[in-house]
Amino acid sequence: MSTLLRNATIIDATSPYHLQKKDILISNGKIEKIADAIQLKENTNLIELEDLHISCGWFDTSVSLGEPGFEERETIKNGLQVAAKSGFTAIAVNANTNPIIDSKSDVEFLIHKANNSATKLYPIAALTQKSKGIEMAELYDMQLSGAIAFGDYNKPIENDNLMKVALLYAQNFDGLVLSFPKNNAIAGEGIANEGINSTKLGLKGSPALTEHIQIARDLFLLEYTGGKLHIPTISTAKSVELIKDAKKKGLQVTCSVSVHHLTLTDDELHGFDSNFKTNPPLRTKEDIKALQKGVKNGVIDIITSDHNPIDIEHKKVEFSEAKDGVIGLETAFGAINSVLDLENFIENLTIKPKAIFGLENYTIAEGNKADITLFDPKEEIVFTNQQILSTSKNSPFISKKLKGKVYGVFANNQLILK
Structure with a gap:
């Protein structure tokens, strides 16, 4: 028909x-x-x-689905339906499952489970075995099986030499390496952006410096090794500047920002609602302005929902005990479109992410x-719990316009x- x-x-x-x-x-x-x-x-x-x-189909480069291992959070089948109804014709799925996606058979399992769906699933395989940051996984085999990039989701590679070797090795097959921008030694047990709000609320602070140090290290390594590096979900003004300078040098570095870091600040934490507990933590108004400017001037390449469903048992607890993560597929477009003009960001959902991750973009x-x-x-809505399509309900945009x-x-x- x-x-x-x-x-x-x-x-x-x-x-x-x-x-x-x-x-x-x-x-x-x-x-x-x-x-x-x-x-x-x-x-x-x-x-x-x-x-x-209408536009070219949107591509979300950071989606967690739970399955295998955490089906109570989200299944692949329902997650793909949510993605389609949220406007995404392709999603890159993170490796934070149980077991971790760190082998050829794991990658093939994900792809097989998504066969014949409207929304295409592309696995991001783990960079290290079991995402423990100790030994590199079999990257080439996983790429042959369909992995489009390699990264340990929301986990930094602390071993400098391991990151150096990964950047060198991946060049043999034009692989894309992801490095999460966080220095654990500086971050410590911080759970909120270090600043006025964390002090007022008595929450352990995680300074923006944790992100800057890691990005600076990765950029030095990239300058030494060559290759392709993608830095997911940056959250600070200084990070934008660091990546801007690296691009001016000609380094093959790209980055993404999550929808919630583009639109929400740490002012939201005053209610101690764990739906606002994210990694990186929500930052300041100044950071949001810099991130939005980074999208407009092309320093930031990709906008992602960073969709990460967390079951109620791990969210409806004290803020300090709750797991990081928010769902974002259903609200991604409405939230971005509330702060940026359509023509300012549509390429960050279509042409740019597809080029970086090696997907074809089909012009209309x-x-x-x-x-x-x-x-x-143009239609304005107030997002409610009843509009959530995901199995998990950990949205920071409930009651937001x-x-x-x-x-x-x-x-x-x-x-x-x-």
């Missing part, structure tokens, strides 16, 4: 139809025709939605594969609407 998208505004800077309102006919998973008006024929599914906008043009996200950028509504995706020859 064919699908006709009626009166869709196209947001795709690589398309000849950018910013134009068109009808789009999709047949057999490909864009057959784009025109001002297309006549509806038999056996065609008509999609007419309020203020419909006749003859191309239909890999499309459908949304309304969001701008924009995601309708769903057309991907892998499937239309998934919320």
